[in-house]
Amino acid sequence: MIDINLLRENPQAIRDSQAARGADEALVDLAAKLAEQKKVALQQFEAMRAKQNAHGKLVAQAPKEEKAELVAQAQEMSSDVKKLEAEANLADQELMVVLHKIENVVLEGVPAGSEENFVVIKEVGKKPEFSFEAKDHVSLGESLDVIDIERGAKVSGSRFYFLKGLGARLELALMQLALDQASEAGFTALITPTLVKPEIMQGTGFLGEHSAEVYYLPADDLYLTGTSEVALAGYHSGEILDDLTTPMRYAGWSTCYRREAGSHGKDTRGILRVHQFNKLEMFSYCKPEDAEAEHAKLLEWQEQMLQKCELPYRVIDVAAGDLGSSAARKYDIEAWVPTQGGYRELTSTSNCTTYQARRLNTRYRDQDGKPAVAATLNGTLATTRWLVAILENHQQADGSVLIPAALRGYLGGVEKIGPKH
RNA sequence: GGAAGAUUGGCCGAGUGGUUUAAGGCGACGGUUUGCUAAACCGUUGGGUUGAUUAUAUUGACCCCGUGAGUUCGAAUCUCACAUCUUCCGCCA
Numbered sequence: 001m002i003d004i005n006l007l008r009e010n011p012q013a014i015r016d017s018q019a020a021r022g023a024d025e026a027l028v029d030l031a032a033k034l035a036e037q038k039k040v041a042l043q044q045f046e047a048m049r050a051k052q053n054a055h056g057k058l059v060a061q062a063p064k065e066e067k068a069e070l071v072a073q074a075q076e077m078s079s080d081v082k083k084l085e086a087e088a089n090l091a092d093q094e095l096m097v098v099l100h101k102i103e104n105v106v107l108e109g110v111p112a113g114s115e116e117n118f119v120v121i122k123e124v125g126k127k128p129e130f131s132f133e134a135k136d137h138v139s140l141g142e143s144l145d146v147i148d149i150e151r152g153a154k155v156s157g158s159r160f161y162f163l164k165g166l167g168a169r170l171e172l173a174l175m176q177l178a179l180d181q182a183s184e185a186g187f188t189a190l191i192t193p194t195l196v197k198p199e200i201m202q203g204t205g206f207l208g209e210h211s212a213e214v215y216y217l218p219a220d221d222l223y224l225t226g227t228s229e230v231a232l233a234g235y236h237s238g239e240i241l242d243d244l245t246t247p248m249r250y251a252g253w254s255t256c257y258r259r260e261a262g263s264h265g266k267d268t269r270g271i272l273r274v275h276q277f278n279k280l281e282m283f284s285y286c287k288p289e290d291a292e293a294e295h296a297k298l299l300e301w302q303e304q305m306l307q308k309c310e311l312p313y314r315v316i317d318v319a320a321g322d323l324g325s326s327a328a329r330k331y332d333i334e335a336w337v338p339t340q341g342g343y344r345e346l347t348s349t350s351n352c353t354t355y356q357a358r359r360l361n362t363r364y365r366d367q368d369g370k371p372a373v374a375a376t377l378n379g380t381l382a383t384t385r386w387l388v389a390i391l392e393n394h395q396q397a398d399g400s401v402l403i404p405a406a407l408r409g410y411l412g413g414v415e416k417i418g419p420k421h
Numbered sequence: 422g423g424a425a426g427a428u429u430g431g432c433c434g435a436g437u438g439g440u441u442u443a444a445g446g447c448g449a450c451g452g453u454u455u456g457c458u459a460a461a462c463c464g465u466u467g468g469g470u471u472g473a474u475u476a477u478a479u480u481g482a483c484c485c486c487g488u489g490a491g492u493u494c495g496a497a498u499c500u501c502a503c504a505u506c507u508u509c510c511g512c513c514a
Contacts (some may be wrong), residue, residue: 039470039471041426041482042470042471043471043472045483046472046481046482046483046484047482049482049483050482052494053482053483053495055494055495056439056494056495057439057440057495059495060439060440060495061439061440070494070496071494072494073494074494076494077494078493078494078495087460102486132463197429223444240467240468329471368477371468371469416479
């Protein structure tokens with residue numbers, strides 16, 4: 001949710017942001033109007049309530065013989081109060097509906113426009129050159145007996161898979177490497193719930209445009225999370241954090257579930273786009289003025305992980321129209337995928353400024369001890385999808401795959417995955 | 422799945438329809454005293470919305486006692502639903 005003070009003081013900034021995203025600018029003026037209406041309604045209600053309260057004291061103190069008379073007067077007041085209260089509540093609800101529709105104000109420098117308007121910030125690493133015909137991760141997974149897609153489909157349907165043998169161990173190795181790196185950087189590890197209540201899912205903004213992406217369990221009124229960001233953002237909801245002089249950082253590990261409802265026919269081969277995968281997510285709570293510096297750090301840590309996995313990649317500054325509604329800026333790191341001849345997203349890091357925390361009511365105490373809304377940021381440190389890039393980039397002429405040195409320690413020193421026969 | 426009990430401020434805890442404007446204690450913070458610390462004494466001590474004024478301050482109104490609805494002129498207090506926790510019984514890993 002945007003800051004209602006900004007709506008009052010600088011509505012143009014919000015209009016400009018909506019325009020950069022290609023979102024509805026008219027919402028801004030509608031919200032301002034509704035805010036004014038709510039204020040008036042609330043004042044009327046409070047004035048009437050004050051009268052009622054004062055009268056109530058008279059009733060309490062009055063001698064018995066005068067009570068009947070005073071109570072009769074109070075009855076009239078009561079109905080007025082109820083009416084005005086209902087009006088004020090309605091005005092507030094109307095305002096909230098519109099406020100929630102306005103997306104976060106994008107930061108200066110974010111490229112305007114939609115998906116294709118991203119800006120490449122840098123390219124790092126050397127793309128591999130093969131003297132043989134490179135295999136994609138599906139055939140590598142099959143020949144090395146580390147990914148079993150056929151049986152995944154048999155058991156659970158399309159977009160499901162088994163990771164097997166060294167494939168399964170490689171994923172866990174990747175997660176552990178990421179968790180160790182995060183721990184060294186001061187992150188607190190958290191294994192998070194993957195089923196959450198509606199208000200948490202709502203609060204993190206995943207029930208907006210992307211609600212079709214989310215698995216829902218009607219029998220229990222719970223949602224399956226598509227990322228541990230949901231639980232991590234909800235972790236401190238409704239709290240006032242004592243000290244944010246340095247950011248509070250969590251590394252959340254969880255399985256993630258996505259319906260992929262809007263992507264029929266897209267990436268149907270392999271494990272690039274699946275219904276279930278694992279992810280290690282970084283999540284930071286910090287002061288709003290520290291958010292951009294924290295964002296840069298998250299990006300740096302992500303780059304370190306890609307370098308440890310010896311993957312060629314590029315960093316892109318995602319365009320305003322392609323940001324989630326909570327994000328004020330987002331950087332994606334895309335790894336080179338040889339058989340696709342292109343880059344594919346491996347990580348994403350968003351600076352949500354105070355937008356997400358305001359909706360979840362997460363605050364901190366500033367220098368004066370006064371509560372203020374915190375900023376939240378998130379970023380991927382490892383996912384199952386990384387296996388695609390690792391397998392394809394490190395494949396050898398003999399059909400084997402070299403394991404990046406940083407991961408070997410987690411695999412009992414195994415240096416390569418050889419063909420099964 | 423069944424039964425009983427509980428939920429009040431940072432923490433403990435009183436409060437069973439009207440001077441509750443939520444007692445009291447602990448903790449924390451400030452002050453006095455003190456060579457320093459402690460003790461003692463005095464004071465302060467939540468969140469939100471919204472006004473006024475001489476506007477970094479002062480002061481007022483309203484809301485918040487797990488959540489939501491209801492009864493009532495008036496609800497922390499009564500009713501209903503839900504959530505969470507505790508204990509017990511049953512079933513199961």
